[in-house]
Amino acid sequence: MPFVNIKTPEGALSLAQKEEIVHRTTDMLVEYFSEAARPHTMVLIEEVKDGGYARADEVFILPDAYRAKAGS
Structure with missing residues (x-):
């Protein structure tokens, strides 16, 4: 079974x-x-809360410009 995990x-x-x-x-x-x-393929999209991910010493907060628009 193919399994894809997207964060x-x-x-x-x-x-x-x-x-x-x-x-x-x-x-x-x-x-x-x-x-x-196809019937055995799992795609998991995990949403990580702001401040819950980082690179090196920089903790990330998603800028408003990159947020999905309401109703989209």
């Missing part, structure tokens, strides 16, 4: 964007593993 900042993606990522990721994996993989 993204909380609020960065709209529901529609997450759905598109799930569908496109599933389609990509089916290209590699065949159509038989």
Whole structure:
């Protein structure tokens, strides 16, 4: 069973964007593993709260400009 785990900042993606990522990721994996993989493919999108991720010594907070628009 193919399994993809995507971590993204909380609020960065709209529901529609997450759905598109799930569908496109599933389609990509089916290209590699065949159509038989589709019903067994798991795509998990985990949203990480602001301040819950960092690189080196810099803790990240998602800027408002990068947040998903309400209703999108």
